[in-house]
Amino acid sequence: MDVSKYSYTGLNGSQAARLQAQRSQLTDLTTQETTGLKATTYEGISNPALVLSFQQKIAQNESYQSTISTIDTRLSVIGNCVDSLSSLSSEVSSELGTSGYQLTASGRTSEQVAASNALEAYVSPLNTDVGGAYVFAGKASDVSPVVDVETMLNGDGVRAGYKQVAAERLQADLGSDGLGRLDLSSSGSTVTLAEDGTHSFGMKLSGATSTLSNVTVSGPSGTPASLSLAVTGQPTAGQAIELTLTMPDGSTSKLTLTAKDSSSTSTITDAADGSTGTFDIGATTADTAANIQAALKTALTAKGETDLTAASAVQAANDFFDTSGGGTPMRVDGPPYDTATGLIAGTTSNTVTWYRGTNDANSSRLDAQARVEDGLSVNYGVRADENAFTSQIKQLAVISSIDVSGGTDADKALYSAVVDRTKGPLETTTGSDSLQSVAAEIAGAQSTAQSASDRMTVASNTYQSAVDDAMNADSTEVAVKLTTLQTQIEASYKASSILYKLTLTNYL
Incomplete structure (x- = not known):
């Protein structure tokens, strides 16, 4: 009888493989239990x-x-x-x-x-x-973007700040006689008011309306603009002329002059801002024209000291501060400033860049x-x-x-x-x-x-x-x-x- 197939000297292959698989599975499950991972x-x-x-x-x-x-x-x-x-x-x-x-x-x-x-x-x-x-400095984030207020307004002793730029602008807007770069003159019975040139300074003549009888108002028209008042007879007390003036900042201002008898008491006063005033009806048309000229000078001077000065300060701020998009501070091209006709870009050596x-x-x-x-x-x-x-x-x-x-x-x-x-x-x-x-x-x-x-x-x-x-x-x-x-x-x-x-x- 062949009994070799029944003999046993150790584990057979399948048993060993099964035990090995179980040990491997045990190791794997133990690792999962320890690490928490599959x-x-x-x-x-x-x-x-x-x-x-x-x-x-x-x-x-x-x-x-x-x-x-x-x-x-x-x-x-x-x-x-x-x-x-x-x-x-x-x-x-x-x-x-x-x-x-x-x-x-x-x-x-x-x-x-x-x-x-x-x-x-x-x-x-x-x-x-x-x-x-x-x-607030854009890409230049390593630089504080805005200069201190003292330098901004007053400069640094070498470079001009806003106040100096504004002072130069005011001279250019007022002109040498304070009439806002308007030339006022008369000849006989005709008064003429004209802008002194083609530029952005001073007051501009934008319009005129009149109820004055016997006074012919022509203009404003032309470049530079001018208007004339031809006195052909005497106006009636209470009648008036109104001028519209455009300021450097683009705003408009009214100036109204009312005729009055020299012997009568008018309730209209000369306003501190030049918005209202009066003129006497003279003995002759030439006298009336002279009175209109004098009243215009008074009113325009008052306008220069008030509305024009305010508008000039605002426009100077626009010139100085509006630099976005690669711009630079602008200032009046001078001296002289009171006869200037244009602006010039400030440089880093003479103007503060705020x-x-x-x-x-x-x-x-x-x-x-x-x-x-x-x-x-x-x-x-x-x-x-x-x-x-x-x-x-x-x-x-x-x-x-x-x-x-x-x-x-x-x-x-x-x-x-x-x-x-x-x-x-x-x-x-x-x-x-x-x-x-x-x-x-x-x-x-x-x-x-x-x-x-x-x-x-x-x-x-x-x-x-x-x-x-x-x-x-x-x-x-x-x-x-x-x-x-x-x-x-x-x-x-x-x-x-x-x-x-x-x-x-x-x-x-």
Whole structure:
């Protein structure tokens, strides 16, 4: 009998393989229990390519969200600064004109002092830096964008500040005789008023209406414009002529002269701002023409001291501060200034450049960009020379700098003219190209970035859930499998032990 096939000297191949598999499974389950992972390599999990893709997506989203967190701080700072500037402008505008003309010991009105303090408070936020980067300087974030107020207004001893530029402009607007660059003359019974040249300075003749009988008004017409009043007979008391004058800042001003009998008492007075006046009806037409000429000179002189001076200060602020888009401060080409016919660009050696940040023709928002999501970027650059900010700075500079220290009726009228011109722009913090529009654009960029972050949070959670399902072991399931496997292994070892002890005698 061949009994070799029943002999046993150890474990047969299948038993050994089964025990080896069980030991390998035990090791694998023990590793899962220890690490919490189904496998220590991607080869040991299902669909490893998809898991890797999801993990890359999660890492990319985390990178985007880190960028969003960084710019969110900057955007919040910018938004808070713009809000504070808007509030400051509203406070100043609401106070302007409420106290009237009340000089303080400094020779300025209380409202001028408040405006001066507001200008200091306005410049400070525009020089805000976040982590060493000046947020209102465009790309030039390593430079504080706005010079200090003292240098801005008064210069630095070598370079002219706003006040000097405004003083030169006022000379050019008033002319040598204070009549606003208008030539006033008469010949016989005809009075002529003419602009002294083709330039942007002084008062311009825009219109004339008359109820004066026996006075022929011609013009204004021509280039430069002129008008004439030919007295052919005597007008009637109470009749008047009204001239419309255009000021350097584009505003218009009226001048009305009313005829009166030299012997009568008129209720019309010569206004300190030159808006109203009277002339006597003379004994002859030549006398009446001479009286009209004298009244015009008085009224135009008053206009020059008030409306024209205020308009000149405003226009000088436009010349000095409006430098965005790559521009430079402009000033009167002189000396002499009182006969000047044009402006010239100030240089870095003779004129203060009040804004030192990025200044080119590109959109300021493009100065700072951040990619916050695949295919999505936000633009959040801001420059202190944007019109939204410059407009407010100009008004505060004009109010702070105008000299009304004399206490005269002309000073009071000048101050009123300045308030009338600056109060409106300070109140205009809404609409396009305003503080509100800047705030809205910054808030929009911040909202866009935050929405992207929220979307990525949802996506990353979804990706992470799929990765966890693929990679993380279920501890309860692993424990059950370990217990079952340990029982199986014990049974296998017991069976193997019995077989290992089996002999032919025992078998038979």
